[in-house]
Amino acid sequence: MKGRRHSQFQKILVGFDGSHQGEKATETALVLAKSLDSTLLVFAVARPPEPATMVELDAMLDDAREHFEVQFKKIVQRANELDVELRTDIAVGHPVEQIVHRAETDHVDLIVLGRRGKSRFERMLVGSTAEKVLRYAHCPVMVVC
Amino acid sequence: MQNVWALASLWVGLALLATLLAIWFKISTALTEIVVGTVAQLFIGALVGTKGLGASSEWITFLAGTGAIVLTFLAGAELDPVIFRTKWKEAMVVGLVGFIGPFLGCTAVAHYILHWAVRPSWLAGVALSTTSVAVVYAVMLELGFNKTDFGKAILAACFVNDLGTVIALGLIFSPFTIRTLIFVVVSIVVFFILPFLTPRFFKHYGGRVSELEAKYLLFLLFGMGGLAVWSGSEAVLPAYIIGMVLAGTVGKDHALVRRLRTLTFGLLTPFYFIRAGSFVSVPVLIKAPLVFAALFGAKMVSKIVGLFPTVKAFKYQREEGLYYTLMMSTGLTFGTISALFGLSHGVIDQAQYSHLVATVIASAVIPTMFANAWFMPRHLLPKAEKEVAAKEVSAVTTD
Numbered sequence: 001m002k003g004r005r006h007s008q009f010q011k012i013l014v015g016f017d018g019s020h021q022g023e024k025a026t027e028t029a030l031v032l033a034k035s036l037d038s039t040l041l042v043f044a045v046a047r048p049p050e051p052a053t054m055v056e057l058d059a060m061l062d063d064a065r066e067h068f069e070v071q072f073k074k075i076v077q078r079a080n081e082l083d084v085e086l087r088t089d090i091a092v093g094h095p096v097e098q099i100v101h102r103a104e105t106d107h108v109d110l111i112v113l114g115r116r117g118k119s120r121f122e123r124m125l126v127g128s129t130a131e132k133v134l135r136y137a138h139c140p141v142m143v144v145c
Numbered sequence: 146m147q148n149v150w151a152l153a154s155l156w157v158g159l160a161l162l163a164t165l166l167a168i169w170f171k172i173s174t175a176l177t178e179i180v181v182g183t184v185a186q187l188f189i190g191a192l193v194g195t196k197g198l199g200a201s202s203e204w205i206t207f208l209a210g211t212g213a214i215v216l217t218f219l220a221g222a223e224l225d226p227v228i229f230r231t232k233w234k235e236a237m238v239v240g241l242v243g244f245i246g247p248f249l250g251c252t253a254v255a256h257y258i259l260h261w262a263v264r265p266s267w268l269a270g271v272a273l274s275t276t277s278v279a280v281v282y283a284v285m286l287e288l289g290f291n292k293t294d295f296g297k298a299i300l301a302a303c304f305v306n307d308l309g310t311v312i313a314l315g316l317i318f319s320p321f322t323i324r325t326l327i328f329v330v331v332s333i334v335v336f337f338i339l340p341f342l343t344p345r346f347f348k349h350y351g352g353r354v355s356e357l358e359a360k361y362l363l364f365l366l367f368g369m370g371g372l373a374v375w376s377g378s379e380a381v382l383p384a385y386i387i388g389m390v391l392a393g394t395v396g397k398d399h400a401l402v403r404r405l406r407t408l409t410f411g412l413l414t415p416f417y418f419i420r421a422g423s424f425v426s427v428p429v430l431i432k433a434p435l436v437f438a439a440l441f442g443a444k445m446v447s448k449i450v451g452l453f454p455t456v457k458a459f460k461y462q463r464e465e466g467l468y469y470t471l472m473m474s475t476g477l478t479f480g481t482i483s484a485l486f487g488l489s490h491g492v493i494d495q496a497q498y499s500h501l502v503a504t505v506i507a508s509a510v511i512p513t514m515f516a517n518a519w520f521m522p523r524h525l526l527p528k529a530e531k532e533v534a535a536k537e538v539s540a541v542t543t544d
Binding site for chain 1 (some may be wrong): 174
């Protein structure tokens with residue numbers, strides 16, 4: 001029911017990277033937001049290649065925005081089914097820094113993340129993004145396996 | 146014909162490998178292509194001979210050259226003319242200082258410390274004078290500075306910096322004959338006409354399957370590039386300026402830019418960067434590491450010395466550290482274009498080329514590596530320090 005947000009977690013942020021784990025984390029966050037009557041921010045971060053060249057950077061950012069916007073449509077549809085108040089956003093930069101920063105500026109009460117990242121390199125370092133967010137976040141962090 | 150297809154398959158296979166490496170390690174494709182080119186030449190050269198990779202074949206040279214030209218055009222087209230118009234004074238001053246400092250500093254170090262001849266020293270100055278617009282832009286986006294006056298001015302300054310590099314490359318090594326005069330006059334006329342002619346031409350004939358816009362631009366770039374080379378200059382010089390003058394029109398046509406990027410990244414730039422990497426000699430780098438260290442040091446020091454008074458003059462004290470860090474990065478694109486121009490025109494030899502490319506890569510990579518190795522959410526650092534200080538004060542006052 002809207003307007004009765006008494007739970008500790010009124011604002012939830014879920015880090016979304018388009019991976020299978022990211023989708024699981026988003027579904028978990030949606031269900032949680034529904035049960036706690038919270039608002040949910042689905043937050044994606046486009047990480048620039050390093051070191052960037054200008055044309056490649058712009059191409060990557062355009063592709064990332066398009067990719068995430070397509071994924072966000074499915075998530076919005078799911079949120080409407082569950083009657084969850086949802087926002088989506090895309091930032092550019094280092095994923096951990098952007099997630100932690102956004103959670104602070106938006107006064108988020110809970111961060112939800114998938115345990116493993118998408119790339120093979122990240123899979124070798126189990127949950128490195130989640131681990132760093134756990135270390136620096138100002139609020140509770142839920143890691144979805 | 147079979148040899149051509151086998152060679153093409155090898156090169157595109159290397160490009161595919163480079164792309165996979167870029168995806169796995171989240172680094173730029175340009176960098177992986179250069180490294181793959183270097184390693185491929187090392188192994189293939191050892192197995193088959195130095196010509197095994199075929200980097201000097203005419204058709205590979207043509208594709209690589211086209212890649213450099215189109216990439217440079219697209220880089221120029223990234224300029225935001227509105228920002229440039231509002232911040233042009235700061236951009237000109239900061240950009241020129243950012244160019245002149247390392248240009249003169251690296252030239253001096255190459256000539257007086259490394260004892261390179263005059264022309265190779267000038268080439269070293271040009272190659273190491275660039276600033277990576279992409280690195281600056283990425284950080285601006287990350288920190289949200291791209292919307293502030295500070296960020297806009299710095300970005301515009303980076304374009305001016307690179308324009309200085311391109312003009313220096315195009316004119317310093319030019320023989321300055323009547324051909325050069327013809328090239329300059331024709332270029333000026335073309336640059337004035339294009340912003341008027343191009344959008345009207347596209348509006349009338351564009352938007353069709355036959356890709357008239359791409360053909361028009363390639364015709365322009367090849368034509369002006371041919372005129373540049375005829376006059377003794379460099380083809381990327383008119384390409385960059387054409388990109389800049391069309392930034393407000395073609396640059397804003399997102400669909401056209403995307404199609405050009407597909408052509409560029411899908412086929413052309415891999416040939417360029419792999420070829421650039423294939424001329425790097427690893428044994429030379431291993432034999433004389435201090436040459437690389439001297440050039441790298443010269444780049445860093447000359448940037449700081451050149452930028453310090455400018456930073457103070459524009460009162461950028463608050464963002465000073467960030468500013469210096471950003472401006473340290475060398476542009477991979479223009480740095481390698483300058484070095485390859487020097488090698489192709491006999492200005493520098495392979496050893497000097499290897500050192501310059503290694504320095505360009507290092508000054509693009511090392512600032513990023515430091516930033517990631519000591520990663521800490523930057524926005525939290527002052528708050529964390531303040532909290533510690535507050536706790537200490539509180540502990541003292543309650544005692």
